Amino acid sequence: MLSDDQLRKYKQNGHLTVPAVFDQHMIGVALADLEAWSRDFLARLSDDEREWYLERGDATGTLPRKMDQPVYHRPAFQQMAASSPLVAMVEQLIGPGVTVVFSQVFCKPPRVGGPKPVHQDNFYFGPDDPESAVTAWIALDDATVENGCLCYAGGSHRGPILPHVAPPEEPFNLQIPMEKLQGVAMTPALVSSGGVSFHHGTTWHQSASNTSSRPRRAAAFHYLQNEASLVEPALEYDMSMAVKITPDGQS
Ligand SMILES: O=C(O)CCC(=O)C(=O)O
Incomplete structure (x- = not known):
């Protein structure tokens, strides 16, 4: 459970890092599942798709930079998303009864893993x-500064959801326009393996x-309280892949 102090910090900053939510056994199981999924995923891609999913200059070619819906597709990630300690914290933040409406794994291979520009998840998902x-x-x-941890604009969740733009060749890479970023401090959130960094849907990140010699692999579970819905999503989300978390911790 989150303490009153942690809840106060989340309310104030729009993000909160909690160490050791998962033990190293669970993380090992998730990494093994991710490796098996990556092999299978890459084997099914055309050459053009492989080029898009692999970072430029990635000589090993074994780590796609992103895969969607681990909670829907993969048992280890479904187990993590439904784990009681995580769900209890999520429910403290957004209220009881939650669904994973979308999930992703983001991988940054050593030395070649690329950046993710500043954005707000609520622009992507458009919840009511x-x-x-x-x-x-x-x-x-x-996750460290060197291997590309998340960085947050503290307090930005109290501002509006801004229109986003995308580079012409990357229509899905929605981001806050550069001119809005002048003077905005982005604070790194260092997270040890097994820790969780929570962020409000409106927080800029x-x-x-x-730039390090180590990979940076992470899973993002996007939870929505069950009474809310995605009314104005910027991209198409397949709600048949949403995973509702039931009270007994199963999904
Ligand atoms: O892991 C990353 O680099 C990006 C993650 C992200 O944008 C998110 O979790 O919303």
């Missing part, structure tokens, strides 16, 4: 109640390139 959405970002590897 912006307070009803929280992302639980789970560090599978230790980004991640930098991985």
Whole structure:
């Protein structure tokens, strides 16, 4: 459970990092599942798709930079999303009764893992109640400044959801326009493997390139309180892949 002090910090900053939500056994199981999924995923892609999913210059070619819906597709991630300690924290943040409306794994291979520009998840998902959405970002590897941890603009969840733009060749890479970023401080959130960094759906966040010799792998579970819905999503989300978390911790 989150303490009153942690809840106060989340309310004030729009993000909160909690160490050791998952033990190293669970993280090992998730990484093994991720490796098996990556092999299978890459084997099914055309050459053009492989090029898109692998970072430029990735000589190993074994780690897609992103895969969607781990909670729907993969048992280890479904187990994590429904785990009682995580769900209890999520429910403290957005209220009882939650669904994972979308989930992703983000991988930054050593030295070549690229950045993710500043954005707000609530622009992507367009919920009717912006307070009803929280992302639980789970560090599978230790996330540091060098390997591209998340960085947040503290307090930005109290501002509006801004229009986003996308580079012409990357229509899905929605981001806050550069001119809005002048003078905005982005604070790194260091998270050890097994820890979770929670962020409010409206909080501005980004991640930098991985300049280290270690991978940075993470899973993001986007939870929505069950009474809310995605009324104005910027992209198409397949709600048949949403995973409702039931009270007994099963999904
Ligand atoms: O892991 C990353 O680099 C980006 C994650 C992100 O944007 C998110 O969890 O909403």
